[in-house]
Amino acid sequence: MSILVYIETQESEIKKSSLEVASYGRAIADAKGTSLIAVCFGLQDTSLLSQYGVDKVFNISTANDIHFNAERYSNTLVQIATKETADFIIVSSSANGRFLGPITAAKYEATYFSNVIGLPLSYEPVEVKRSCFTNKAFNHSISKNNKIVLSLSSNSFGVYEKPSEAIQTSIEHVESSSTLEVISIEKSTDKVSIADADIVVSGGRGLKGPENWYLIENLASVLGAATACSKPVSDLGWRPHSEHVGQTGKPVASNLYIAVGVSGAIQHLAGINSSKIKVVINNDPEAPFFKAADYGIVGDAFEVIPELTSKLKALKEA
Ligand SMILES: Cc1cc2nc3c(=O)[nH]c(=O)nc-3n(C[C@H](O)[C@H](O)[C@H](O)COP(=O)(O)OP(=O)(O)OC[C@H]3O[C@@H](n4cnc5c(N)ncnc54)[C@H](O)[C@@H]3O)c2cc1C
Missing domain, CATH: 3.40.50.620 (HUPs)
Known part of the structure; x- marks a missing residue:
């Protein structure tokens, strides 16, 4: 045995x-x-x-x-x-x-x-x-x-x-034959993969456009996190499809999932249910994500994220 x-x-x-x-x-x-x-x-x-x-x-x-x-x-x-x-x-x-x-x-x-x-x-x-x-x-x-x-x-x-x-x-050395040979693997990115990440910072349509994604990336970089997004964001071409999380995207089982400007539609939540702690940042207090989250900040992402990023940076450097 x-x-x-x-x-x-x-x-x-x-x-x-x-x-x-x-x-x-x-x-x-x-x-x-x-x-x-x-x-x-x-x-x-x-x-x-x-x-x-x-x-x-x-x-x-x-x-x-x-x-x-x-x-x-x-x-x-x-x-x-x-x-x-x-x-x-x-x-x-x-x-x-x-x-x-x-x-x-x-x-x-x-x-x-x-x-x-x-x-x-x-x-x-x-x-x-x-x-x-x-x-x-x-x-x-x-x-x-x-x-x-x-x-x-x-x-x-x-x-x-x-x-x-x-x-x-x-x-x-174990002899074992296979009808399939994997010749090479080309990684689409060197970033932390969503599936293995401890922390994921995810952005939704509330970010308004791809030019604002530096906010998500800066926060993710301070936390050593992977970046993710909602389906419309990848459909619009703001982010690669590999970052799309949810029922039709990737599942996330991180310890911490931070959702910024994501409404919390059922199809998005389906992909993140296995994450331990969920934090939502949204300017609409009625956004459905607040019901699924452990912590929430009602506020404008364009004000909250830079503030949060700089506070975390200072904490890390202290
Ligand atoms: C069959 C099917 C499968 C689907 N699969 C998926 C899936 O796998 N994953 C997925 O994500 N979606 C999926 N969807 C789409 C889903 O229903 C939602 O439409 C989508 O998740 C909404 O994306 P969003 O939250 O980014 O955008 P929105 O619904 O537009 O929400 C944007 C949010 O940002 C907030 N916001 C706006 N401005 C700011 C600001 N300045 N600061 C802070 N917050 C702000 C708003 O209050 C709002 O809550 C699917 C739909 C269908 C029908």
Whole structure:
């Protein structure tokens, strides 16, 4: 018996969502009295994983295969899970995790639970709580199978350090064929990606035009945040479509979401429900966003944002 977690990397760094997956895997391993195994692909330094309770790392050599490939990666996960008799394989709810999870479950003949929130409510049988309909509802699901693959909803568990006593690392070459080869990936931007960001500053039509986006960018830069926008803003070509958040755009599960001049239409809120703290800045006290927000500032963005940015800058420099 073991618990297996898939560790994602970005530019040789372990993604925060994977540290959350490791913390979550550790908690399940403790509950079941078993060991936690991490599988990563071409990670240069695996030592950080020992801080999060990982007992053993399979670092897969990626000499000719440096890009994510769900077919190949799922083959590898299944081979290791079979060898280590894993009863849980855990991935994050990132784009790659959501791609990898169901394929891995089908190959491993396991139950697949997506968007799981919190630790299982029971282990025999395994019962989990999952978010659905963009966090507007929750469902409780039971597995009739004792092999589970699950994707953990981002920011739903947290990242906890728990140093492990000894970590064994092995660099493995696992033979695995794929009908698909990813030749190259061209990033559209070097900025913090919305999906992985801790903080997101988002602008709506209240910003009046693209020439005013420096306000959003300056605030985001002080906070180390990603920038996002509402659908009309990207439809108007003020911002790239990659920044569009909502039902028809990207989901955001940040710790802090600051919405400036965004009315809070239901389709926008659908994409940000998983964010922990929502702050709205709007000059209309009746804007629907105030009902969904944790904190609100009723005011003109053109006055509030420069003031907020300079205060935060001063705080950082103090
Ligand atoms: C099928 C469908 C799917 C959709 N999907 C999405 C989606 O994924 N994401 C999405 O965002 N939308 C989506 N929409 C559109 C959505 O319904 C709203 O029209 C849209 O979110 C509104 O964008 P907004 O808040 O930027 O603009 P507006 O509704 O025009 O709101 C602008 C806000 O800015 C405030 N404001 C104005 N001036 C200032 C100022 N000086 N300072 C501070 N505040 C100011 C106003 O009070 C207002 O609340 C979808 C719609 C449909 C029908």
